[in-house]
Amino acid sequence: MRMSKKVVHMTSVHHPFDTRIYHKECLSLQRAGYDVTLIAPETDAESEINIVPIKKYKNKFLRMAFSTYQVYKQAKKLQADVYHFHDPELLPVAWLLKEKNNAVIYDIHEDYATSIMQKEYLPRLLRKLITKAYKKMENVFARDMDLCLAEKYYQELYPSGQVILNYPLLNQSLLNREVSEDTGQPANKVLYTGNVDVDRGAYIQARLPLIDNEITAYFFGKCASEVAANMYETAGDQKDRLIIEGIDRYVPREDIDDQYMNRHWLAGIALFPPTEHYKRKELTKFFEYMSAGIPILCSDFPVWKAFIDRYQCGIAVDPQEGEAIRDALEYLRLYPEEAARMGRNGQKAVQEELNWQKEEEKLLQWYDEIWEQAREAGDDHAK
Structure with a gap:
């Protein structure tokens, strides 16, 4: 044979x-x-x-x-x-x-x-x-x-x-990206990567510009036009601070990596509603945010919170509590040295283990x- x-x-x-x-x-x-x-x-x-x-x-x-x-x-x-x-x-x-x-x-x-x-x-x-x-x-x-x-x-x-x-693949450009509290830029942008849909928190995350009047939320991943329209409607008169790249189209891996490299992000977000499908998963986007030295802001599901606590790489909050989300964003903004520490912890974990x-x-x-x-x-x- x-x-x-x-x-x-x-x-x-x-x-x-x-x-x-x-x-x-x-x-x-x-x-x-x-x-x-x-x-x-x-x-x-x-x-x-x-x-x-x-x-x-x-x-x-x-x-x-x-x-x-x-x-x-x-x-x-x-x-x-x-x-x-x-x-x-x-x-x-x-x-x-x-x-x-x-x-x-x-x-x-x-x-x-x-x-x-x-x-x-x-x-x-x-x-x-x-x-x-x-x-x-x-x-x-x-x-x-x-x-x-x-x-x-x-x-x-x-x-x-x-x-x-x-x-994630070890991306040395991302891992070598220096994480510093002194960025010279206002930390007022959060990032979401990957497919955008309701179960992945599309409508919860569309509320971010309403929850925090300084935040602009960027989404890089395929998003159905109907979902995008509902997200803009959710953001209401703050929809200009909701940037969705990937409406009805695939976003190439290289474009997402460019976003990790070329902007200063306050946090990488994963504010999902509680569902049996996601609450036990360790999301791929966690590892990508960590590679880029970006603190994670995610839902406080037990598996996710345990992950965040283990690697000290972000903050887990109740995704339905706007005040808790706003407090987390404010903490990262007010304490850039702590945000930078979370970012470096994430990079170290990916480099050595994940x-x-x-x-x-x-x-x-x-x-x-x-x-x-x-x-x-x-x-x-x-x-």
Whole structure:
């Protein structure tokens, strides 16, 4: 049997340059000698790896019907040793691709069952039925797959899964960025990066210009136009101090890094409402804010508060209490030396512990084990 260490990553949902998929996993594997191809929605941008484009439909049902078929057709042609997919809608595709002489990895980015139950636009009974159907589908299709878990607590749900955390790439430009209390600029801007939606605190954070009349809030991440319109409405006559970059469009990784580098930020924000889906997660944006030496201002969920207390890198507050949010912002503004200390603590933690390079070692070791198992299974199959 020919084993070329050929790996195919597959997504019908994520942007082809998704940080976890492309910048972390695919590039790490390619540097380690794997032959990596990514099947993903079409893009005109240049890539360091081979990208096989598929059409992405805006309509979810068309995407699930046609994009998934395109993924299967292209993946089948490639005859990979390892298939690694990133969307639950690709479970049937991955199941069809699984053979005795290859490996299939399901990369679980989210707690999907909990996420479905949070979709309040669906009737509760329907949510329960969809959740039950998803769990059953997952149990059937993923039975012979390896599981890659992006969060620590997912191992409670999938005890056999391999935890590969979504820690940030070590960006020396950010880590070398000097954090000082003497910036020469007024500290009146806060930053949010990543997708912007209701469950991620869009409407809570849109109130910041009303809560603190000195604050301008900047958002860099994809935001649906309807959500953006509601955010501006929430900010009312202070909407000029609400800057949303990424309305109905993807914001490239490089543009976000430029924002970390080129502005003085009072805090990086993550004021989310309490939901089962997020309150146990360590957000990727935490690590990015820390890399840039930016203090974190986040919701006081127990897991988040414990994280902030452990690394002394920010302030956790009740996201529903405007006065508590205003007091936290005022504290950071009045005590720049303390804000700078939080920023330096964050950088130190990322440099020494919370970084992708540590997770990359785990990923490559795990892949080598999976590849070896597939090779042995292929040899047995050929006899």
